[in-house]
Amino acid sequence: MARNFKGAAIVLALAVTLSACSAAGGGAGQRTVSVTGTGTARLTPDIVVITLGVQTEDEQVAKAVQDNNARASGVIEAVKAAGVAPADIQTSDFSVSSQSKFDPLGNPTGEVSYFVSNTLTFTLRDIPKLGDLLQAALESGANTVQNVSYSVADPSEALDKARLEAIQDAHDQASQLANATGAQLGPVFNLNEYSPVPVQQYAAPSFGKGGGGGGVPTSPGTLEYQVQLYIVYSLR
Amino acid sequence: MRNRLIISLLLFTSLVLAACSSQPGTSNQSGLSVTATGSVYLAPDVVDIDLGVQTQAAAVGSAVAKNNRLTAAVMAALADQGLASSDIQTSYFSVTPQQRYDDTGTPTGDVTYWVDNIVHIKLHQPDKLGEVLQAAIAAGANSVQGVTYSVSDPSQAQAEARQKAIDIAQARAHLLASAAGATLGEPLTINAFVGLPGPRTAGAAAAEEAPGSSVPVSPGSLEVQAQVTITYPLR
Numbered sequence: 001m002a003r004n005f006k007g008a009a010i011v012l013a014l015a016v017t018l019s020a021c022s023a024a025g026g027g028a029g030q031r032t033v034s035v036t037g038t039g040t041a042r043l044t045p046d047i048v049v050i051t052l053g054v055q056t057e058d059e060q061v062a063k064a065v066q067d068n069n070a071r072a073s074g075v076i077e078a079v080k081a082a083g084v085a086p087a088d089i090q091t092s093d094f095s096v097s098s099q100s101k102f103d104p105l106g107n108p109t110g111e112v113s114y115f116v117s118n119t120l121t122f123t124l125r126d127i128p129k130l131g132d133l134l135q136a137a138l139e140s141g142a143n144t145v146q147n148v149s150y151s152v153a154d155p156s157e158a159l160d161k162a163r164l165e166a167i168q169d170a171h172d173q174a175s176q177l178a179n180a181t182g183a184q185l186g187p188v189f190n191l192n193e194y195s196p197v198p199v200q201q202y203a204a205p206s207f208g209k210g211g212g213g214g215g216v217p218t219s220p221g222t223l224e225y226q227v228q229l230y231i232v233y234s235l236r
Numbered sequence: 237m238r239n240r241l242i243i244s245l246l247l248f249t250s251l252v253l254a255a256c257s258s259q260p261g262t263s264n265q266s267g268l269s270v271t272a273t274g275s276v277y278l279a280p281d282v283v284d285i286d287l288g289v290q291t292q293a294a295a296v297g298s299a300v301a302k303n304n305r306l307t308a309a310v311m312a313a314l315a316d317q318g319l320a321s322s323d324i325q326t327s328y329f330s331v332t333p334q335q336r337y338d339d340t341g342t343p344t345g346d347v348t349y350w351v352d353n354i355v356h357i358k359l360h361q362p363d364k365l366g367e368v369l370q371a372a373i374a375a376g377a378n379s380v381q382g383v384t385y386s387v388s389d390p391s392q393a394q395a396e397a398r399q400k401a402i403d404i405a406q407a408r409a410h411l412l413a414s415a416a417g418a419t420l421g422e423p424l425t426i427n428a429f430v431g432l433p434g435p436r437t438a439g440a441a442a443a444e445e446a447p448g449s450s451v452p453v454s455p456g457s458l459e460v461q462a463q464v465t466i467t468y469p470l471r
Contacts, residue, residue, distance in 0.1 A: 061378040065370075065451070072452040087279070090435060090456025094369065096380040098290060107336045108348050110292065114378065120454065121435065156404070160411060167415045188418040188470060191268040193408075231416065 031235040032189055033177050037170025039162035039227045045150035045220045048130055051092060052137055052145040053119030061096060061114040068116040071141025075120065078136040082129050084122050093119040119146070125153075127220050135215030150220050162227040163193070170231040178235055186234030194228040268420060269467040270409045274400025276393045276460045278433065280385035283362045283455070286327065287372055287380040288354030296331060296349040303351040306376030311355070313375035317368045319357065328354035354379070360388070366450030373451075385455050387433045394430045397462035401428070405466045413468075421469035428465075433458040 054071040058064035079089060094117070101111040124130060127150075134145065152158075171185075178185045289306040293299035314324055329352065336346040359368055362385060369380065387393065413420045435458060 061373065065373050069370075069451055076452050076454065086454060087457045089454040090385065091365075091383060091453040092435060094380060094383045094451060094453060096287075096373065096378060098378060100292075105337060105339055108292070108334060110348075112292075118451065118453075122456070160408070163408070163412060164415050167412065171416075188268075188416045189266045190470070191412060191416060191418070193270055193412070229412070 030189065031183065032232045033174050033183075033185070033235055034230070034232045035170045035173040035177070037166040037168070037173065037229045037231060039165030039167075039169060039229075041155060041158035041162040041225045041227070043152045043155055043158050043223050043225070045127065045152055045223055046125065047153050048124045048127055048148060048150050048220070049121065050124060050130075050134070050145070051119060051121045051147040052134075052142045053093070053117060054141050055115065055117045055144050057113055057115050059111060059113060061098075061116075064114040064116045065096065068118055071143075072118040072120075074140035075137050075142045078140045078142075079120065079122055079133065082124065082133040082136065083126055084124055084133075088123040088125070090121050091118070092121040093117060117144075119144070121147075130218045130220075131215035133215070134218070138216075148218070150223060152223055155223075155225055159225060159227060162225065163229065166227050166229040167231070170229055174231065174233045178233070184236040186236045188231060189234045190230075190232035192230040194230065266470050267424065267467050268409060268413055268418065268470055269465060270405050270412065271463060271465040272401050272405035272408055274397045274402075274404055274462045274464070276397040276400065277457045278387060278390075278393050278460065280362050280387055280433070280455045280458050281360065282386050282388045283359045283365050284384045284386060285357040285359060285365070285368070285380070286354060286382060287357070287369070287377045288328070288352060289376055290379050291351045292348055294346065294348060296333070296351075299349040299351045300331065303353055307353045307355075309375040310372050310377045313371040314355075314357065314368065317364065317371050318361075319359065319368070323358040323360070325356045326353065327356040328352060352379075354381070362455040365453045365455075369453075370450040383453070385435070385458060387458055387460075390433050390460055393433070393460040394462065397460045398428055398430055398464065401462040401464035402426075402466070405464050409466060409468055413470075419471040421471050423466050424469050425467045426464065428462060430462040431460065433460050435459075 052075070054068050054075060056064050056068040056071065058067065076089065080086070095115075097115050097117075098112045099115065100108045101113065103109050124133060130148070134148075138145075175185050287310075289303050289310060291299050291303040291306065293302065311324065315321070330350075332350045332352075334348045334350060336344045336348065338344050357368070359365060365383060369383075373380075409420060435456075
């Protein structure tokens with residue numbers, strides 16, 4: 001009898017625990033409406049990151065390196081002449097590799113070609129100079145261009161504006177949903193931000209004309225960043 | 237026996253409690269969560285280089301002997317450049333035979349041997365990179381697998397980046413809360429992730445110019461990024 005009583009007490013304790021748990025969850029009884037608000041920041045790029053370099057080839061490794069050095073120096077000079085600061089220029093790759101020569105049967109002939117590659121990644125902050133800079137780099141010996149990508153050095157202010165827009169958007173959506181169901185929008189219950197996503201935009205009427213000055217024709221266009229806020233409102 | 241039942245019931249209860257406490261936390265829980273990134277730019281003070289010597293010959297002995305001679309010369313050149321032996325490590329040594337075939341695809345019995353000896357170098361004076369590469373190549377190095385700039389002690393920059401991320405996250409949380417008409421409580425959870433210095437060239441650190449008669453290189457600057465997520469309760 002006493003034992004049964006003890007067993008019943010434990011089961012009771014468990015039941016109390018379980019009900020306490022569902023009450024602590026809070027959300028279960030709370031009426032809410034969840035929406036995702038979107039805000040967009042459109043920015044004119046103010047920096048452009050360029051990766052380009054020099055590749056040379058010779059049967060003598062020393063000759064291949066020497067040719068490469070001469071041309072790479074010229075390229076660095078051209079980049080600096082365009083006003084790029086040394087701190088914005090980084091050697092992103094330097095490599096020497098060999099490739100064996102083969103006869104028609106696929107046997108190595110014993111001769112080797114050496115490939116030397118010197119690659120720079122740099123940031124140009126004076127965008128209208130891009131076309132001339134690319135032209136000058138290519139004329140002074142660059143023979144590979146891997147990347148030209150526009151960016152915004154500090155998009156934070158524009159993103160904050162986009163966040164306020166996203167909150168307004170979320171509020172409008174939530175009000176519409178609440179009204180439709182005859183409820184009233186209460187205070188914000190939960191708010192989460194998804195990271196801003198840059199969206200590349202190619203059509204840019206205002207920046208289309210002569211964006212890059214002379215040399216290689218280029219155009220910076222517009223960069224679009226999207227902010228998304230996930231907001232849960234309480235309903236009354 | 238009965239005791240065992242009680243223990244298992246208690247265990248079950250605690251499991252239920254644990255499951256219950258971990259369950260709310262996403263949309264069930266009232267709160268505001270922001271994630272912000274902070275960046276610090278700094279000049280590299282170390283550059284890692286992988287370079288070596290590759291030789292080939294029909295006799296394995298002569299391929300190895302040739303390689304040994306050139307590698308010793310490369311090591312001597314590196315020492316001349318002021319590199320300590322503790323900053324030079326043999327990272328790869330291999331001997332690989334390659335069969336020769338006649339026009340019917342049958343092995344002729346002749347073999348070409350390839351010998352590779354690669355060292356990993358840590359150079360603590362990035363401004364000497366061009367000279368070091370030039371000296372190694374002049375001494376016989378004929379393969380360079382790349383150069384990587386880094387920072388030997390990023391901890392201070394990481395702390396600065398973390399602080400920036402926290403400041404940005406707090407400012408943003410207040411901006412969002414006030415715009416949404418909510419009031420923030422004290423931070424509930426803070427998560428931080430700080431990365432290692434990586435290549436970025438959008439900084440303003442000072443850099444040395446490479447001297448004339450060497451491989452032209454430029455260290456630029458590195459970026460240390462921190463990401464912080466803060467969750468606040470809403471009042």
